[in-house]
Amino acid sequence: MEQRFEGRTALVTGAGGGIGAAVARRLAAEGAHVAITDISSEAAERAAADIRQSGGKASAHRLDVTSPDDIARVVAAVEAEAGLVTMAVTAAGIIKTYPFLDLPIEDWNRTLSVNLGGTYFVFQAVARRMVEENRGGSMVGIASVAGRGAQPQAVDYGASKAGVISVVRSAAVALAPHHITVNAVCPGIVDTNMTRAIHDDRARIAGISAEESLAKKLSTVPIGRLQTPDDVANVAAFLLSPDGNYVTGQSINACGGLEFD
Ligand SMILES: NC(=O)c1ccc[n+]([C@@H]2O[C@H](COP(=O)([O-])OP(=O)(O)OC[C@H]3O[C@@H](n4cnc5c(N)ncnc54)[C@H](O)[C@@H]3O)[C@@H](O)[C@H]2O)c1
Numbered sequence: 001m002e003q004r005f006e007g008r009t010a011l012v013t014g015a016g017g018g019i020g021a022a023v024a025r026r027l028a029a030e031g032a033h034v035a036i037t038d039i040s041s042e043a044a045e046r047a048a049a050d051i052r053q054s055g056g057k058a059s060a061h062r063l064d065v066t067s068p069d070d071i072a073r074v075v076a077a078v079e080a081e082a083g084l085v086t087m088a089v090t091a092a093g094i095i096k097t098y099p100f101l102d103l104p105i106e107d108w109n110r111t112l113s114v115n116l117g118g119t120y121f122v123f124q125a126v127a128r129r130m131v132e133e134n135r136g137g138s139m140v141g142i143a144s145v146a147g148r149g150a151q152p153q154a155v156d157y158g159a160s161k162a163g164v165i166s167v168v169r170s171a172a173v174a175l176a177p178h179h180i181t182v183n184a185v186c187p188g189i190v191d192t193n194m195t196r197a198i199h200d201d202r203a204r205i206a207g208i209s210a211e212e213s214l215a216k217k218l219s220t221v222p223i224g225r226l227q228t229p230d231d232v233a234n235v236a237a238f239l240l241s242p243d244g245n246y247v248t249g250q251s252i253n254a255c256g257g258l259e260f261d
Contacts, residue, residue, distance in 0.1 A: 001029050001030055002030060004030045004237075004241040004242065004243070005027050005030045005031045005032035005087070005241070006030070006031030006032075007031070008031075008032050008033075008086050008087055009032065009033045009034075009035065009078065009079075009082045009083050009084060009085050009086060009087070010024075010027045010032045010033070010034045010035065010085065010086075010087035010088065010089065010240075011034075011035040011037060011074070011075065011078055011085045011087070011088045011089075011122070011126060012024045012027070012034060012035065012036060012037065012088075012089045012091060013037050013038070013063060013065050013088075013089070013090045013091055013122055014037075014038055014065075014090070014091035014092030014093060014142075015034070015036040015037055015038055015044060015047050015089075015091065016036065016038030016040050016042075016043025016044045016046065016047050017038065017043065017091065017092075017093075017192060017193065017194070018191070018192025018193060018194070018229045019091050019142055019190060019192060019229045019232050019233070020036075020038070020047075020089070020091030020092070020142075021036075021047040021050075021229070022228075022229030022230050022232065022233040023089050023091060023142075023232070023233045023236050024036050024047060024051060024089075025047075025050070025051055025054075025056070025233070026230070026233040026234070026236070027089075027237065027240070028051045028054075028056030028057060028058055029054070029056060030237065030241075032057070032087065033057040033058070033059070033082040033083070034048075034051065034056070034057065034058045034059075035058075035059050035061055035074070035078040035082065035085070036048040036051070036059065036060045036061070037060075037061045037062070037063035037074055037092075038062070038063065038092070039062065039063065039065075039092070040062075041060065041062040044060040044061060044062060045060045047060070048060035057082070059078070059081060059082065061074045061078065065090070065092045065114060065117070065118030065119075065121065065122060066110075066113045066114055066118060068121045068124075068125070071121055071122055071125045072125055075125045075129065084129060084130070084133055084135055085126050085130075085137075086130060086135055086136070086137035086138070087138055087139070087240050088122055088126040088137075088139040088140075089140045089141075089142065089236055089240070090118060090119040090123070090139075090140075090141045090142060090164075091142040092114060092115075092118050093114060093115045093118075093142065093160075093194070094110070094111060094114050094115065095111070095154055095157045095194060095197075095198060096111070096154070096156075096157075096201070097153050097154060097198060097201035097202055097205065098153065098154070098155075099152075099153065099205070100152045100153070100155055103155055103156060107156060108156045111156040111157055111160050112156060112159065112160050114160075115157065115164065116159075116160040116163040116164060119141045119167055120167050120171075123139055123141070123167070123171050123182065127139070127171070127175055127178070127180055130175075130178065130180055131175075131178045131180075134178070136178065136179030136180055137179075137180045137181075138180065138181045138182075138183075138239065138240045138241075138244070139171070139180065139181070139182045139183075139240075140182075140183055140184060140185060140236045140239050140240055141164045141167065141168055141182075141183075141184040141185075142164075142184070142187065142232070142236070143161045143164040143165050143168070143184040143185065143186045143251050144157075144161040144186055144187060145186045145187070145188050145253060145255045145258055145259040146161045147160075147161030147162040147163070147164060147165050147186065147251075148162075148165075148253070148259045148261060149259065153202065154198075161186075164251075165184060165186075165251045168182050168183060168184045168249060168250075168251055169249045171249075172248040172249030172250075173249065176248060181239070181244065181245060181247065181248040182248060182249065183239045183247055183249065183250045183251065183252065184250070184251040184252070185232055185236050185239070185251075185252055185254050186251050186252065186253045186254065186255060186259070187227055187231075187232045187254055187255060188221060188227050188253075188254070188255030188256050188258040188259070189217055189218060189221060189226060189227055189255075189256075189258070190226070190227045190228070190229060190231075190232060191226045191227065191228055191229065192229060195214070195226075196210070199211075199214040214226075220258065221255070221256045221257065221258050222256060222257030222258070223256030223257055225256070227254075227256060231254065234254075235252055235254040239252070
């Protein structure tokens with residue numbers, strides 16, 4: 001494999017989960033030191049051990065992305081251990097299913113705080129150090145096609161992902177003079193725990209099985225198969241790499257043809 005990230009340090013949030021772990025594996029396979037961060041320290045440790053076993057460089061850190069203090073602590077710890085963070089990927093995310101009329105404010109606040117605040121404050125903390133050191137860098141948010149269309153059963157989630165698409169545009173313009181690119185990937189229906197949980201919930205509400213619920217959704221995807229976490233990691237790696245250095249402020253649909261705008 002090419003070594004596009006040799007000598008660079010990356011911080012990935014939610015890297016104990018399906019997509020974050022795949023991004024982390026890919027960056028490590030191409031030579032980066034990867035800081036695996038997650039609110040679950042066990043999941044972070046597992047993902048980091050997996051990378052080290054394959055000969056990659058990885059460290060594990062517990063990080064709750066809703067806390068700017070926690071983010072600052074982890075960014076400093078990673079820099080002390082592995083050098084300046086010049087790549088960041090925000091994959092920490094949550095979703096719950098509620099009928100539109102029933103979403104409680106606590107869930108609205110939590111989803112916005114993890115998915116949207118957790119992206120902005122990680123970008124802010126990592127970019128601050130890149131700007132101070134004048135080294136440039138690249139950052140990617142994991143948004144979603146859910147941020148493009150209507151989400152009547154996850155209005156908070158859809159709003160959080162539309163927010164990520166907006167933050168990416170603002171960050172790209174603010175940070176371009178500092179040679180930092182900022183983009184997002186909008187995946188479709190990915191084979192992870194999150195997708196399984198969504199279809200368990202939706203199936204219960206619809207009175208069908210989880211398999212039927214997922215099959216119904218998949219029938220709307222032109223490519224016709226479930227997306228793998230590696231399908232998402234491929235696009236994130238391109239955007240982070242020198243190959244993507246003239247792309248900024250974009251949110252790329254990587255969704256098997258599910259969405260176009
Ligand atoms: N699965 C899909 O179909 C899909 C589609 C589009 C976008 N996404 C997005 O991709 C990202 C990753 O999702 P996934 O499918 O890998 O789900 P996942 O549940 O496997 O992983 C999410 C990870 O985020 C972590 N997390 C949750 N709250 C956190 C917090 N406060 N601080 C730090 N970490 C926290 C979890 O512990 C988990 O490891 C999410 O932002 C999700 O919204 C997923």
